[in-house]
Amino acid sequence: MTQPNRWLLPDGLDEALPPAARRLEALRRRVLDQFDAWGYDLVMPPLAEYLESLLTGAGHALDLQTFKLTDQQTGRLMGVRADLTPQVARIDAHRMHVEGANRLCYVGATLRTRADDWSGSRSPLQAGAELFGHDGLDSDLEIIRLMLATLAACDVESPSMDLGHVGIYRALARDAGLDALQEQVFFDQLQRKSVPEIEDTLAQWEAGGLGAAAARRLRALVDLNGDPSVLATAREALAGAPVEVEAALDHLQAMSEALAETERVLDLHLDLAELRGYAYHTGLVFAAFVPASGQAIARGGRYNDIGHVFGRARAATGFSTDLRELARHAPATETVGARQVIMAPAGTDAALEAAIADLRARGARVVRDLGETPGNAAPNARLEWHAGEWTVVEH
Secondary structure, three states: OOOOOOOOOOOOOOOOOOOHHHHHHHHHHHHHHHHHHOOOEEOOOOOEEEHHHHOOHHHHHHHHHOEEEEOOOOOOEEEEOOOOHHHHHHHHHHHHOOOOOEEEEEEEEOOOOOOOOOOOOOOOEEEEEEEEOOOOHHHHHHHHHHHHHHHHHOOOOOOEEEEEEHHHHHHHHHHOOOOHHHHHHHHHHHHHOOHHHHHHHHHHHHHOOOOHHHHHHHHHHHHOEEOOOHHHHHHHHOOOOOHHHHHHHHHHHHHHHHHHHHOOOOEEEEEOOOOOOOOOOOOEEEEEEOOOOOOOOEEEEEOOOOOHHHOOOOOEEEEEEEHHHHHHHOOOOOOHHHOOEEEEEOOOOHHHHHHHHHHHHOOOEEEEEOOOOOOOOOOOEEEEEEOOEEEEEEO
C-alpha cells in the first residue's frame, strides 16, 4: 500500500520557513510598536474558549467558521477562535471595567473552517486595534488614521481606501418594510452589484406592495459610489429617507473632509453599497487596498453595543489586518543577509565564549562551527585567533 505524503499540510494552512518567518516577526514587531505609540495596550486572548462565550453576540456570524471541540475536563463544547475581535470585546466589557475610552490591540493566530475572500488562508495571523467607550467621528477617525499609519510603518505604499456606512442600507431596508429574508436577498445582490437581479427583485416587490419611493432609494444604492463628491448625488437620490440616512451621510461627509486635511495623498473611494461585515458592524465601515490587488489588506468599522451580552454595552470601533497578507505586499526590507553573520569555532575556551557573548550583545549573529557545511546560517565573517585575541575577519 502506498504510504501517504506525511509532509502535506491541509489546504489553507501555512507554515513560515526562514527567512519568511523572520520577516513576519519583524512585521509583528513594527505593528505592535506602532500600536503602542498610539496608546493601545496589548492583550493576549486564549486560543480557545467555551463556545457560548466565543460565539455570543457579534461572534454568531463566525459560527460556520469556527472549529468546535469537546473539553475533556468538563465535557463542554469549545471553539478555536476564528477572529480575535469578539474576544477583545469580552475582555473590555467583562474583565477590565474601564469607564472611559479603552484602547486595546492584539496579534495572534486564528483558525477557520474555510478560507474567506480576504487572504485565502484558513489560519490568518491577525493583528488589530480596537477603541472602546467612545462613539463619534473622533474615534472613527483615530482608528482609520492608525490603520493607515500602520500600513506606512510596514512600507505598504500608495494604499487606497473604500468607505461606507451600513446604517444607510439598514435604515432603507427597515423603511421599505423588508423582512429578514428579503433584506438578505437584496444584500447579496448589492454585494455582487447585479443590476439586472436588483431591478427584477424590486419590480416583484413593487407588484407586491413595496412603495415606489422606497424601491427607488434601494435601487440607487448600487450606483452611489465614487469620490467624495458622490455624497451630493446621494442626498438627492435618497431624499425622503429616514433621518438615520441623513445622519450617516453627514458622518461620511465629515470623515471625508477630515481625511482630506491630513491624508492628502490617500485615494478615497466612497461606496454606499459597501456592506462588509453587515451582520456585525453598526456604522462606518472601511477597507484599505493596494495597487494590483482586488482583496483588502486591512479593514474595519464601528460595532457599537458589542459588550451587551457580557453585561456592559460599549461603543466600539477597530480594524484588523492579516500579517501574512501584509508580508506579501510590503517590500522585503528585513533579511538575515543584512546582518553580520559570524562563524565561530567550537570549543570551551573562556576568552572565546566572552568574545562570542560580546558580539551577540552588539547585535551580530554568531554561529558555532560544527564541521559541516552551514545551511541557512551562511556566514560572511569568521571569528579567528590573531595576535593573542579573538578577532572578526570579514570574508
